[in-house]
Amino acid sequence: MTTGTETVVRTDQRAGTEPDPPGMTRITLRPIASPMPLGFFAVAISSAVTSSLQLGLIDGAHRQAVALTVFSAFVLQLLVSVLAFGARDVIAATLMGGFAGAWLANGLVTATGAPGGAQVLGVLNLVFTVFAALMASVARPKKVLWLLLLIAVPRYFTAGLHGVSGAAWLGHLTGALGMLLAAVAMYAAYALMLEELRGREALWIGRSGPVRDAMHEGLAGQLDRLEHQAGVRRTL
Structure with missing residues (x-):
């Protein structure tokens, strides 16, 4: 509460x-309760799905289905951002709002197959890398969030380079970093939920x-x- x-x-x-x-x-x-577990779970699930596509675990022909599937992350993280602003946590609210915008842009471009989409998303991801780095510079007192951002920075950087250059190995590296990001986000969500239930820190935050x-x-x-x-x- x-x-x-x-x-x-x-x-x-x-x-x-x-x-x-x-x-x-x-x-x-x-x-209201803390919205952050929902935000972290949305990051984890959507990152796992998109990373599965990048790693070849999901056939490339199903890119549109993946884009429509992760569209829910935009809705959920936008909701988390609004609630976090109401709870006066500007760092969490700004971060979740930024993630929501990135998911929406990636989902729309991928789902519609817009011409030049890969290059445009590459530039978007490179700019988002700067955003994530700036957020990491102020999020250090929240160690688990800081760790998430330390993984997000290289993940979005490699995604940006992959979009601009088209190098296949960069896509695979992005997928591997995305899976790591999903694992950390899942841990963060679970740790925060346990803390809410027990009224004390149960897992390291x-x-x-x-x-x-x-x-x-x-x-x-x-x-x-x-x-x-x-x-x-x-x-x-």
Whole structure:
């Protein structure tokens, strides 16, 4: 379950004291659970299907069927992104939204067989590599997510080179990295689900720094610099 904050601003002019943020803050419970296991499972399943095609486990003649199958990843990860924004996790929300857009573009181009699709997707994947690298640079406190991105970067880089050059061995390498990405995403989803069920870390997730503090510190620490956060400050 995720918590939202509602801040009531008032000043005691008679006492001349500064407002007490914990005392002025009411916690409103939102009826949502963490959407991240769903997001990771969507990454795992779709990566496994597309990697099977790249490795030759699925016949190349069935590319359109694969594209239509993984279209569900776009829907699911878009939903996860929206829920993560509502839960004030901008890193998870941005990452899942980026993955959703990539799945949609790949699915539409592959399913329609658009002319020049391989080269265009190659460029898209190369740009997505930069996006994944930038996300990895800020996701390190979330170790399991950081590990996922460390695999996603070379996976999308080789996919981009494969699309631009057409080299078959790059397609096979992309498929192998995609399978590894699917395995890590599946582990992350399962670890987060166990944590939700047991109320504690059951499998290694590797939180550190402010991410770890957010799981263990009290209300006063959670409200630190609250007035500067998105949704509370006057402008984004």
